[in-house]
Amino acid sequence: MPKKLTFTRRSEDEDIKAAGLFLDFDEMAKKGAMQADDSSIAKWYGIYKSRQPGNHMARIVIPGGVITSAQAKNIAGIAEKYGQGIVNVTTRQALQFHWLKVGNLADMLRELGEYGNSTKHGCGDVTRNVTACPLAETCAYRRLDARAAAVEMAEFLGMCRDLDDLPRKFKINFSGCGADCAQPHINCVGLSGVIHNGVPGYKVVIGGGMGWKPFVAESLFGFVPHNKVKQVCRAVAILFREHGDRFNRAKSRLKFVVHRKGIDFCRTEVISNLHTENVSSDDIIVEPVTDEGVPFSLRPLLDDSPQGTDGQHTVRVIVPKGELSFSTFYRMAELSERYANQRVYTSNRQNLQFQGVAPSDVKALESEIRALGYQTSGSFTLSDIVSCVGTTYCPKAVTQTRALFDIVQRVVGEPRYESIAQSGVINITGCPNSCSPYRIADIGFRGMRIREESGSVEGYEVLLGGSQTAFGQKLGEFKLSDCEEMLRLVLNAFVAVRISDEFLTDCVNRVGLGYFEKAVYGEI
Amino acid sequence: MRFEYQKAQKPKENSVQTGVGTSPLDLKTIGKAIPCQEACPAKTNVPGYIEHIARGEHDAAYRINLEDNVFPGVLGRICTRVCEDECRHNWTNVEGPVQICHLKRYAADHIANTQTPLAPHFGPSGKKVTIVGAGPAGLTAARELNRLGHQVTVLEKEPLPGGMLVDGIPAFRLPRDIVAAEIALIQDGGVTIQTGCAVGASEMSILIEENDAVIVATGTTLSNQTTIDGVGDDETQRFTGLDFMKRYNRGELPALSGNVVVVGGGFTAVDCARAARRLVSADSAVSIVYRRTEASMAADKNEFKAMREEDVAVRTLLSPKRWKTDGSRGILVCERNVVKAGDTRRKPAIETLNESEVEIPCDVLILAIGQRSDPRILPNGIELDGIRTSKENLFATGDFEGTSADVITAVASGKKTAQVVDTHLMGQTRYVEGVRVETTDCDGETGRFRDHDIQWALPMPMLDVVGRFENQAEVETGFTPEIAQVAATRCYLCQYKFEIDQDLCIHCDWCIQAAPRECIKKAAQIYCDDDGFPTKVFEAELSKDTTFIYIDNQDCIRCGKCLRVCPTQAISMKRLSRIGCVKLDS
Ligand code: SF4
Numbered sequence A: 001m002p003k004k005l006t007f008t009r010r011s012e013d014e015d016i017k018a019a020g021l022f023l024d025f026d027e028m029a030k031k032g033a034m035q036a037d038d039s040s041i042a043k044w045y046g047i048y049k050s051r052q053p054g055n056h057m058a059r060i061v062i063p064g065g066v067i068t069s070a071q072a073k074n075i076a077g078i079a080e081k082y083g084q085g086i087v088n089v090t091t092r093q094a095l096q097f098h099w100l101k102v103g104n105l106a107d108m109l110r111e112l113g114e115y116g117n118s119t120k121h122g123c124g125d126v127t128r129n130v131t132a133c134p135l136a137e138t139c140a141y142r143r144l145d146a147r148a149a150a151v152e153m154a155e156f157l158g159m160c161r162d163l164d165d166l167p168r169k170f171k172i173n174f175s176g177c178g179a180d181c182a183q184p185h186i187n188c189v190g191l192s193g194v195i196h197n198g199v200p201g202y203k204v205v206i207g208g209g210m211g212w213k214p215f216v217a218e219s220l221f222g223f224v225p226h227n228k229v230k231q232v233c234r235a236v237a238i239l240f241r242e243h244g245d246r247f248n249r250a251k252s253r254l255k256f257v258v259h260r261k262g263i264d265f266c267r268t269e270v271i272s273n274l275h276t277e278n279v280s281s282d283d284i285i286v287e288p289v290t291d292e293g294v295p296f297s298l299r300p301l302l303d304d305s306p307q308g309t310d311g312q313h314t315v316r317v318i319v320p321k322g323e324l325s326f327s328t329f330y331r332m333a334e335l336s337e338r339y340a341n342q343r344v345y346t347s348n349r350q351n352l353q354f355q356g357v358a359p360s361d362v363k364a365l366e367s368e369i370r371a372l373g374y375q376t377s378g379s380f381t382l383s384d385i386v387s388c389v390g391t392t393y394c395p396k397a398v399t400q401t402r403a404l405f406d407i408v409q410r411v412v413g414e415p416r417y418e419s420i421a422q423s424g425v426i427n428i429t430g431c432p433n434s435c436s437p438y439r440i441a442d443i444g445f446r447g448m449r450i451r452e453e454s455g456s457v458e459g460y461e462v463l464l465g466g467s468q469t470a471f472g473q474k475l476g477e478f479k480l481s482d483c484e485e486m487l488r489l490v491l492n493a494f495v496a497v498r499i500s501d502e503f504l505t506d507c508v509n510r511v512g513l514g515y516f517e518k519a520v521y522g523e524i
Numbered sequence B: 001m002r003f004e005y006q007k008a009q010k011p012k013e014n015s016v017q018t019g020v021g022t023s024p025l026d027l028k029t030i031g032k033a034i035p036c037q038e039a040c041p042a043k044t045n046v047p048g049y050i051e052h053i054a055r056g057e058h059d060a061a062y063r064i065n066l067e068d069n070v071f072p073g074v075l076g077r078i079c080t081r082v083c084e085d086e087c088r089h090n091w092t093n094v095e096g097p098v099q100i101c102h103l104k105r106y107a108a109d110h111i112a113n114t115q116t117p118l119a120p121h122f123g124p125s126g127k128k129v130t131i132v133g134a135g136p137a138g139l140t141a142a143r144e145l146n147r148l149g150h151q152v153t154v155l156e157k158e159p160l161p162g163g164m165l166v167d168g169i170p171a172f173r174l175p176r177d178i179v180a181a182e183i184a185l186i187q188d189g190g191v192t193i194q195t196g197c198a199v200g201a202s203e204m205s206i207l208i209e210e211n212d213a214v215i216v217a218t219g220t221t222l223s224n225q226t227t228i229d230g231v232g233d234d235e236t237q238r239f240t241g242l243d244f245m246k247r248y249n250r251g252e253l254p255a256l257s258g259n260v261v262v263v264g265g266g267f268t269a270v271d272c273a274r275a276a277r278r279l280v281s282a283d284s285a286v287s288i289v290y291r292r293t294e295a296s297m298a299a300d301k302n303e304f305k306a307m308r309e310e311d312v313a314v315r316t317l318l319s320p321k322r323w324k325t326d327g328s329r330g331i332l333v334c335e336r337n338v339v340k341a342g343d344t345r346r347k348p349a350i351e352t353l354n355e356s357e358v359e360i361p362c363d364v365l366i367l368a369i370g371q372r373s374d375p376r377i378l379p380n381g382i383e384l385d386g387i388r389t390s391k392e393n394l395f396a397t398g399d400f401e402g403t404s405a406d407v408i409t410a411v412a413s414g415k416k417t418a419q420v421v422d423t424h425l426m427g428q429t430r431y432v433e434g435v436r437v438e439t440t441d442c443d444g445e446t447g448r449f450r451d452h453d454i455q456w457a458l459p460m461p462m463l464d465v466v467g468r469f470e471n472q473a474e475v476e477t478g479f480t481p482e483i484a485q486v487a488a489t490r491c492y493l494c495q496y497k498f499e500i501d502q503d504l505c506i507h508c509d510w511c512i513q514a515a516p517r518e519c520i521k522k523a524a525q526i527y528c529d530d531d532g533f534p535t536k537v538f539e540a541e542l543s544k545d546t547t548f549i550y551i552d553n554q555d556c557i558r559c560g561k562c563l564r565v566c567p568t569q570a571i572s573m574k575r576l577s578r579i580g581c582v583k584l585d586s
């Protein structure tokens, strides 16, 4: 087909977008195939091509990471019917189906919709799933209800038709306090609850992100009153829409706008965007403010089944690899109806949780969960490994992350490492896109292939000592077959020098990477 | 040390990461990267100047050409364009090659009026060189030797310098002021040209005595002959191509009467035919008779178009046999040829068919069937040996040392001769060719994008046929700025070279998925020649067999997509430029 010459400096994806963001999945089902251009647009409907040709993935958007038990049952049913019985939990609190066939997509979307489940804007150049910190509304440290705010934000921005075609994806998350459990620093917009002069509101950072070029988010505002945060996020989205690179998709994200233009420029733009929409910025404070809330711990709550401020408990389900069968997922919905608040929650460590569990029901629920084969303790510990799906489904992945997951899980589960079980987290990602944010984990693995004399083998770049605000340092590149030995050497070295209940990252910062290098490579 | 892995050695494409490399590897790599420049006998930096034209920087574009091919305004009109045959922009769906030559002319037509000579490479050497013949090769050698610090005099027997540029090529293809300006620039640099100065073998002996070096650049002055029965000696009816053009160009030919036939398929034949058309009346036929097919003729698309418009018939697969008269009109009787079956060369063998005569009206016959050099200028006992001769300080250049070729080949020969002579004069090689390698920092953006690749090639504007024959007006009028912009932005800018740092690459294949063509390969092994130049890539199917992800510059259209998707910044974009004179430290 002859191409229309426009000489506009934009990517081919932009050309496709310009042709219209509309897809008719029923027609597609009749034709039995998705055209190349269609598959770009399908992302707006939350549908992605899988690594296996002819198969698709659908991502259900779950603002704040909460769904009703009825929605959960619906999802389980759809997984059984169309998705080979598998449900995946993502690090951004969404749920995914794999193995979907083009012919079923239309029906699947309809059937999901009957229970208010939606895949709309699951992918694509739009505001993605708005996430919240895990304990949110029940957390003792919270300044405000991050989950409710996330849900409201998703609704508000989802209705802004003028934000349907951003240069690239746009990610927002909410943390109830400065412990930042929702990881604001690696998102486009990160909001953390603060109380200033008695008014609850948010500290706003923008321009963070993982991927091939990571950035730590920078402070946009020290304080935005809670009732203005939607407009502020919209103003940031408009800044992004107007200044994001539409030619080079690898450099489109908001983090590059902030990096290129500088935070001061961005702030001025955001304020002027607010003014254009008649929102006053008078009560927005640029400088950091003193937070008046109760003091919080810097790592997420590690307690098993913590009790919330409402007197009820949160019971967690550690979901290895973030993957469950449809029947287990269905059972989880039932459990939420029997023991909890009839809701199922997703967390950014690919886990599930129940809230509103009466103190008297905690034991019973925990044992029900264990009976299903899942742990209820160990959230945010070494054994709570987060791994992306890797080459199992993802067309972008380089390695089969799940093979490493099994190795790591076995090693950290060894009795000799019991004493350090709570000393950090391990993230495994199959490519530099970092769906599992490996740079901020205490130990991070990133898939790669390592060249040999002839051919190549799977391997990992390994980082140690990452945190949200300072990324891990590179220990080296290891063949998969060497990862087990390497990991033991790292953990042994850590055990040898650990002071009281130090986190691994703190230890790396204290003794230096060199110590670990020597331990791993041996004396040179 | 634990976890120390043995890895296959990574293929290298340049001897330096940045800076100037002079190894054979560097030259081979740039040769593959920029096919048009490699094809150009004078190694003109084509993408270098096209990039400037696209930006509207005509002077910079002109200076690059001036450096490389000495006569940009001239060659921008009459070059044989071997570069365009090799241009990468030649895939079936993108309308053929970049119009390299027309762009060269465009830049030359739009420069500021005052141009200064190119800067010298070396200071004065005190050596004296005389060059005999002020054609393109002689003048090139003169300019180069002058820049190398030698004192150069050029002797020309004709009243005007330029050789074939003024005596061979007609002004309607090459206006004389263009030639004069570019020769003047050589004189401005310090070269002395003496015209009307014929040199024979005896004068030559003296020159050899009086100079540190002498170069014969007298070209091909003798016409090839053939006997055709019935053709008499009547000087108004029978010409050689060389002679016809020389007299035409000097305005010495009267109007011709009757039908004209030019025999031959080279440049001269076409020039003769078109010149003859300008000397006969409209009802006279002008034909070219050529023994092979049009595909073997030197003329390009535009010239065929011009001939069609000017009503010059091209009759191919015919060989003249005899000339006869039929009453008052002459007739050339030809025999038909066929191309020898299975011969696919550009100039295939032909066979004559017996009993297959064809009659073509012919009152004036011009034989343009080639020319050769006149060896009588060499003093007794001196033998020619390529650029050198059996006399140590006597050299040859251009058509005189080779065979009759085109102007760009003559220029290339002049440059080569200058280097050989410089080495002789100085007793050492003072410079070599090299490649400048520069890193870029622009996300693989060359300033153009996919839309630019698929623009249509617009034709060279030409004068209307009506009125074209007045005053030797130049037929091709040159690109307008609008056409030039299109033409320049079609070029892929092949000087930009994408390469993968194998130590950073993680074999994610994203680049392969993003690539518009099969430009990036999974390689099991890459074999290199003795210079380290990758010559063969054995492709791998599976990831486990893939040792390297390798960009094959042959297939790269410089879109930069791979660089932009690579998650590890393993891909970089280098800028390569060839340098004619890299000084060697003594
Ligand atoms: S595209 Fe440009 S640089 Fe490449 S071969 Fe053609 S003219 Fe030369």
Ligand code: SF4
Binding pocket: B498, B511, B514, B515, B516, B517, B519, B520, B551, B552, B555, B556, B557, B558, B559, B560, B561, B562, B563
């Ligand atoms: S720049 Fe990269 S993707 Fe584009 S043609 Fe060249 S090798 Fe292929």
Ligand code: SF4
Binding pocket: B500, B504, B505, B506, B507, B508, B509, B510, B511, B512, B549, B562, B565, B566, B567, B568, B569, B570, B571
């Ligand atoms: S995109 Fe980069 S890392 Fe991936 S295969 Fe290509 S060169 Fe290697």
